[in-house]
Amino acid sequence: MLQAAGLTKTYASGDRRIAVLRGVDLLLRAGESVSIRGESGAGKSTLLHLLAGLDAPDAGELRWNGDRIDAARCTAIRNRFLGMIFQSFHLVPELTAEDNVLLPRRIGGRVDAAARRRAADLLARVGLGERARHLPSQLSGGERQRVAVARALMNQPSLVLADEPTGNLDERTGEAVITLLLELVAETRTALILVTHNPAHAARTSRHLTLSEGILHHG
Amino acid sequence: MPWYVHLALKQLFPAGRRFPFFTAISVLGVALGVALLIVVTSVMGGFGYEIRRMIVETEGEVQVKARGLIDDPAAVLQQVRRVPGVEAATPFASGVVMVMANGRPAYPAIRGLHLDTVGGVVDLAAYVRLGTLEELDDDSVLVSSELARSLGVTIGDTLEVYSPLIIERLRSDEVFLPREVRVVGLVEIGHQQLDSSMLYGTLRLVQDLYGLGSAVHGVNVRARPGVGEDELARRLNAGGLPAGLQAFSWMDSFEEFLWVLNLEKGMIFFLLLFIVIVAAFSVMSSLLISVVRKTREIGLLGALGASSRGVAACFCAQGILIGCFGTLVGLGLGFAALAVRNDAVMLIARLTQREDELRRFYQFSNLPAHTVPGDVATVVVLTLAISFLAGLVPAWRAARLRPVEAFRSE
Ligand SMILES: Nc1ncnc2c1ncn2[C@@H]1O[C@H](COP(=O)(O)OP(=O)(O)O)[C@@H](O)[C@H]1O
C-alpha cells in the first residue's frame, strides 16, 4: 500500500550539510499500524513529510497503492489517500469542530448530507457529539486532538500519519487519545504510522521501528 | 460553495463572534471611499442635470433662431410643427430693459411670451409663486422673486419700463414716456441667476418695447417624450426650416459649459478613486498580516490536500468579499448621505453662520443631485476590481508557502 525505497534528505545549514535521512526503506500493508521512535531531531517529522508527499526527497522513490508519488503534484490524491494528525492539533480556529472535521471533504469536493452524517458520527465516536458547534478555543487540548483524529479519518483514508499526537497532552489524556486512535484505525482497517516518544504507546502498534542515524531499524 | 469561499467567509466572519472587528474596519475603509464617490459624482452630476432640467423646462429642448429677426413667425411655426418629434412650439422675443420702482432702477432681462402657445412648451404657471399667469396682459408683467425683493415691489404695484428704443427716440428729439406695467405675479424657478433678474411679459409687450412689429427673436420647441434633443435639432436642420434659420439643442447652446462640467466630474472621480485605492492597500496589508498569522493553517490546508491555487483563491476571495461588503455598505451610506444632503448643508451653513451667503451666492435653492446608473456601475466595478487586486498579493504569498516550511515555523 505504501512503499518507500532509499529516501534520503539532506539539509544545508550554513556551510554544513546535515544528512537527516540516509536511505529509508519502508513497506506498509493495508490496515497495518507501525510506530516510529527516535530522538528529537532524528528526522521523524522530515520522514513523515516525505511520506505524505509534502516534501520531495533528494533521492529515493515513494509509491502509494503502487503509483509513483511526485511531491509537486499529489495534493488531490493526498486528500483521499491520507489523513494527518499533528503534535499541536492544527485546527482552523475560525471553524467549529464539525466544520474542521468536514474540511478535508470540502477541499476534496462537496459536502452533502451523507458527509455531514459521517462527520457527526465521527465526532460522536470520539466523544464530542455534543460539542460539534464549539470552536477550537472552547475545547481542551485533548478534545482538540480528538477533533483532529476525527478529521484525519473523515475521507476514509488508506493511511493516517500521526506526528507525536500526544506531545502536547498530559499522560492520561494522551493515553485516551492513543487508545481512541488505535481503536478507530483498527475498526476502519486504516494503516497508521505513529511517531511517538512514548514506549508504551509505541508498544501498542503491530510493528515497531526506530529512526536513528538517518536509517529505520526494527525494534 | 467551494471550500475556499466557505473558509474565506468564516475567516472574515468567525462563528461565535458577534462583531468581526478587523473585517468591519476593512469594509468601512472601502465603504467610505464608495460612499464619497457616489455622493460627489451625484452632486456633480446634479449641477449639469438641474441646469438641463431648468433650461429645458423653461425654454424647451430646442431653440430655432435666425441670424437677425424672424419676420414671419407664423410661417416658421407652421413648418416647425410639421417636423416629426415636435410636440409644441412657441415664438418669443427677449431683451434687456431698465425698470424703475420706488425710485430704484434695475436692469432685468425680459422675455416676451406668446400666451396662446407658450403653455405647450413651458409650464410657467408651475413657477408662479404669487398671483396668476392668467392675469398677464399687454400692460402687466411677472417679476422674478429676487428682483421683486430688491425693487421692493409686490403684486398690484406698478413698474416703469424703459427700453433701448429710448436712445433712438432721444436722437430724433421725440418725447419718450416709459411704459407703465402692473405686477401680476412673482416667479421663482429655483436657479439663482434666473430668479435674480427676470421679467416675463406678453410677446406683444416686448415687441412694442423693442419696436419689432410682428417679428420675433426665436422659436422655442418642445420635443415629444422619447425624442432626443440633439436628434430633434438635427431633424429640424435637415429640412424643416426656412433658409437662414437654424435649430440649436440646449446642449449645443451650453456645449462649453457642459464640457467643463463633465471634465470636472471626471477629474474629481479620478481623484476620489484614490480613496478606494488607499482603502485597498489597507485591505491588502491586513490580509498580508493574516497570511503571516495563519502560516500554520495554510500549511495544514496543503496537508489536507488543498492546491496552492485553492489557498490563493481563499485570500483573493477575502479581498473580493471585503470589496463586495464595502461596496454594499458604501452604496447604503452614499445614498443615505444624498437623502439628507440639504439638511446637512443647511446645518453646516447655520453652524458657520453662512446661511445668507449660501442663499445669495449659491445658484440653486437646493443642493442638486442626480445619480446616473452608469456612474454607480463604474464605481461598483472599479471597487470590486481594486479589491480583487488587493487580495492578489496576499494570495500570492500564501500560495508560495510550502506546508513543510509552515510547520517548521512553530
Ligand atoms: N528546512 C530545514 N532546514 C534545515 N534544517 C532542517 C530543516 N528541517 C529539518 N531540519 C533539521 O533536520 C533535523 C530533523 O528534524 P525533524 O525531522 O524535525 O526531527 P524530529 O521530528 O525527529 O524531531 C533537525 O536537526 C532539524 O534541525
Ligand SMILES: [Mg+2]
Ligand atoms: Mg518532529
